[in-house]
Amino acid sequence: MRIVFTLFGILLSDVFAAKPGQDTYSQYCYVCHSAGLAGAPKFQSKPDWQPRCEQKNLKGLLNSAMQGINAMPAKGTCDSCSQDDILEAIKYMVPSDEAKCHK
Numbered sequence: 001m002r003i004v005f006t007l008f009g010i011l012l013s014d015v016f017a018a019k020p021g022q023d024t025y026s027q028y029c030y031v032c033h034s035a036g037l038a039g040a041p042k043f044q045s046k047p048d049w050q051p052r053c054e055q056k057n058l059k060g061l062l063n064s065a066m067q068g069i070n071a072m073p074a075k076g077t078c079d080s081c082s083q084d085d086i087l088e089a090i091k092y093m094v095p096s097d098e099a100k101c102h103k
Contacts (some may be wrong), residue, residue: 021092028078033093037096038071040091049094053101061090061101 025033025043032040041048052061065086068074075081081089094101 006064019092021085021088021090023079024078024089025092027087028076029093032072032076040072044095045092046095046098049098049101053094053098057100058087058090058103061094062087063089 001046006094033043036045036048037044041052050084056064062083065072066075066083076089078085082093089100
């Protein structure tokens with residue numbers, strides 16, 4: 001019986017695990033990107049992200065986030081974030097049907 005509960009717990013932990021980029025978004029990006037402060041593209045907003053994805057693609061968005069752009073400081077104030085952390089946060093924020101931002 002103990003084995004069944006252990007296996008069930010392991011399976012559930014995958015179901016409730018954070019998506020890649022979700023933790024970084026929640027800790028460092030949420031305040032501006034949830035409300036669109038200072039012109040920040042809103043979380044999962046196709047009208048906000050589509051022109052950016054078309055113009056810059058994922059690599060361009062990553063460069064902007066790493067260096068800072070407009071009111072956004074470099075890495076969005078996450079000095080400890082790696083390039084991969086920032087990349088995953090961008091992918092998490094962009095609607096999944098924006099192909100140029102998910103390559």
